[in-house]
Amino acid sequence: MSDEIKDEKPKKPKVPRQPMPEQDAHKRARNFEEVTTGYTEEQALLEASRCIQCKKPLCTTGCPVGIDIKSFIGLISEKNYLGALGKIKESSLLPAVCGRVCPQEMQCENVCIVGKKNEPVAIGRLERFVADYQGKHGGGDLPKCAPSTGKKVAVVGAGPSGLTAAFDLTVLGHKVTVFEALHKAGGVLVYGIPEFRLPKAIVEREVKVLEAMGVEIKLNYVIGKIKTIDQLMQEDGYDAVYVCNGAGLPWFMGVPGENLNGVFSANEFLTRSNLMKAFDFPNYETPIKKFKNVAVVGGGNVAMDAVRTALRLGAENAYIVYRRSKDELPARAEEIEHAGHEGVKFQLLTAPVRVIGNDEGWVSGMECLQMELGEPDDSGRRRPVAKKGSEFVMELDAVIVSIGTSSNPLLFQTTPGLGQTKKGYIEVESEESCRTTKKGVFAGGDIVTGAATVILAMGAGRNAAKNIDKYLKDGEWWSKENA
Amino acid sequence: MEDITLKEIIDYAKINEDNARQFYLNAAEHAKRDNVKTFLLALAKQEQTHIDRLNELDKIVDKGGRIPKPHGIVKPLGYAEHLGNVTIDADADYQQVLKFAMAREKEALESYQKYAKLVDDKKAKDLFLLLAGEESEHLRGFENQYDDFMKEIENW
Numbered sequence A: 001m002s003d004e005i006k007d008e009k010p011k012k013p014k015v016p017r018q019p020m021p022e023q024d025a026h027k028r029a030r031n032f033e034e035v036t037t038g039y040t041e042e043q044a045l046l047e048a049s050r051c052i053q054c055k056k057p058l059c060t061t062g063c064p065v066g067i068d069i070k071s072f073i074g075l076i077s078e079k080n081y082l083g084a085l086g087k088i089k090e091s092s093l094l095p096a097v098c099g100r101v102c103p104q105e106m107q108c109e110n111v112c113i114v115g116k117k118n119e120p121v122a123i124g125r126l127e128r129f130v131a132d133y134q135g136k137h138g139g140g141d142l143p144k145c146a147p148s149t150g151k152k153v154a155v156v157g158a159g160p161s162g163l164t165a166a167f168d169l170t171v172l173g174h175k176v177t178v179f180e181a182l183h184k185a186g187g188v189l190v191y192g193i194p195e196f197r198l199p200k201a202i203v204e205r206e207v208k209v210l211e212a213m214g215v216e217i218k219l220n221y222v223i224g225k226i227k228t229i230d231q232l233m234q235e236d237g238y239d240a241v242y243v244c245n246g247a248g249l250p251w252f253m254g255v256p257g258e259n260l261n262g263v264f265s266a267n268e269f270l271t272r273s274n275l276m277k278a279f280d281f282p283n284y285e286t287p288i289k290k291f292k293n294v295a296v297v298g299g300g301n302v303a304m305d306a307v308r309t310a311l312r313l314g315a316e317n318a319y320i321v322y323r324r325s326k327d328e329l330p331a332r333a334e335e336i337e338h339a340g341h342e343g344v345k346f347q348l349l350t351a352p353v354r355v356i357g358n359d360e361g362w363v364s365g366m367e368c369l370q371m372e373l374g375e376p377d378d379s380g381r382r383r384p385v386a387k388k389g390s391e392f393v394m395e396l397d398a399v400i401v402s403i404g405t406s407s408n409p410l411l412f413q414t415t416p417g418l419g420q421t422k423k424g425y426i427e428v429e430s431e432e433s434c435r436t437t438k439k440g441v442f443a444g445g446d447i448v449t450g451a452a453t454v455i456l457a458m459g460a461g462r463n464a465a466k467n468i469d470k471y472l473k474d475g476e477w478w479s480k481e482n483a
Numbered sequence B: 001m002e003d004i005t006l007k008e009i010i011d012y013a014k015i016n017e018d019n020a021r022q023f024y025l026n027a028a029e030h031a032k033r034d035n036v037k038t039f040l041l042a043l044a045k046q047e048q049t050h051i052d053r054l055n056e057l058d059k060i061v062d063k064g065g066r067i068p069k070p071h072g073i074v075k076p077l078g079y080a081e082h083l084g085n086v087t088i089d090a091d092a093d094y095q096q097v098l099k100f101a102m103a104r105e106k107e108a109l110e111s112y113q114k115y116a117k118l119v120d121d122k123k124a125k126d127l128f129l130l131l132a133g134e135e136s137e138h139l140r141g142f143e144n145q146y147d148d149f150m151k152e153i154e155n156w
């Protein structure tokens, strides 16, 4: 046990952790409204009172961007909600988003000292409360920006990383243009995470703030197709470029039948539903076929989002098909629990080997193999082993593949000098500096780390802004040979 | 099966390994993705180490020495079952190359096991089993890599 923890002598909080109010599971499984409805003011005050205001808090060390959690919770207890929000915003641009989607149980709440003997303080829920408070009641000024430096920065991708970098760079006095391939800004926050977990109005509100600060956002603008990074710098006069285009290229299973109608990547399925609002067809233009029996292959948060979306779109049976056991499901515990309550069926230790089609070329089933966990190997891992002769067929009319994503090769193919890692992501000097192998070009977020989290992508955007600002002042670069 | 000398068996294995090495080199030349190119070159190098190992066995045979005893088959995880006809083209990604490599090792393992059953000569049988054992280790290596890869990409 560390000294910090010994010092604190956690007292038993007088009140239990406040539960998050949520829609009834049966009802919500068929609508797209937000599952959790957020704390009331009374609940927020009760929950804030559970924080023991440690002398040496660990929660901040558990937060990837180091939010001063103790102080913001203290401000909530004083009913200074906008003050609390301001405190969070010193380190994080999107509290309404992070309060909803951050895996706090693995971060700040995991190290909360109250949590050593009792349930940890519900930090994420409190973060969401103050952000929603401002959303409802208004307040909070636009940030003050430094006088113009006359420097221009291009940001490629309007996901959480790009939005954060654009914000910080604008505050520092630089002129920022964000280039976004899709017709809406927000990245995964708008095209991936479904409305029932993250209402899109929240992201739109944050994007409007950026625009009000003077950030220009060019939509439907694919860098690498319309303009290359070199053209941005050489022809359009951008002094630096921040590449944060995410890792949105889906992996497929590579099994026969994967090109049948009715097989989707989770990204395509979620984009149709979220961004194109297919769930509200014909009010919106994009249709989506109603499927009766849907299998989502994969066990992460994206898979949970896809399977819960399939249920809401009317599936009678929605399955998670995952090759490992329940204990290894990579999705957040809360998402797995929500999915289970809503009626999702878990087909675990199951590996698809072939998608089967009917005469019209549509999915009619999927042949799978049963797996079992093998003996622990040298690394202690129990790998799934195929059971001989265990083939069976699931009757399905849609298969959604959600086994992971990687980087899109477009920018590498069109940007000479942009280094690539063995795993296919952009090579940087370090995640801290965000400097790529090409002078003036920085990179961060999922395109550097591989699929990670919103808060890490935002943290990268903040690092990038700091280092771009430095580069615009001193023009210094690094060389791989000297590194 | 007709009598086959130990040298002939080793030559046959060397041709197999060299075919694989050439295949990976050729695929690397055409691969569009840098990271896949690097992986294919590493595989070609790995095949070269297998050829080196066979050359050592060859020398032992030349000197009339003793070929090591077969050390058994490493049980595969079964990921190479049902792979179908995997090929590598210029657009191939890391996963496709891994699947190809698993399919190739499985085929080699099974052919050595088959020959081991067909020959009567004890020494030839043992040599085939030794080679089968080594292929089973390679297969398991790729299966482990495949499982690690699946684990790694499935983050969210």
Ligand SMILES: Cc1cc2nc3c(=O)[nH]c(=O)nc-3n(C[C@H](O)[C@H](O)[C@H](O)COP(=O)(O)OP(=O)(O)OC[C@H]3O[C@@H](n4cnc5c(N)ncnc54)[C@H](O)[C@@H]3O)c2cc1C
Binding pocket: A101, A102, A103, A156, A157, A158, A159, A160, A161, A162, A179, A180, A181, A182, A186, A187, A188, A189, A192, A193, A194, A221, A222, A223, A224, A244, A245, A246, A247, A248, A270, A301, A302, A305, A408, A410, A411, A444, A445, A446, A447, A451, A452, A453, A454, A455, A457, B156
């Ligand atoms: C369905 C889903 C659910 C998730 N749930 C969670 C969660 O609950 N909690 C959590 O913390 N994380 C979650 N994640 C992960 C998280 O969303 C990502 O780690 C984060 O969004 C990465 O941010 P980013 O800014 O690097 O990239 P992105 O959010 O991917 O944004 C990149 C943007 O760049 C654009 N772009 C791509 N190429 C180009 C180009 N050539 N030119 C111009 N623009 C381009 C894309 O259209 C996109 O808008 C989830 C991811 C998915 C897919």
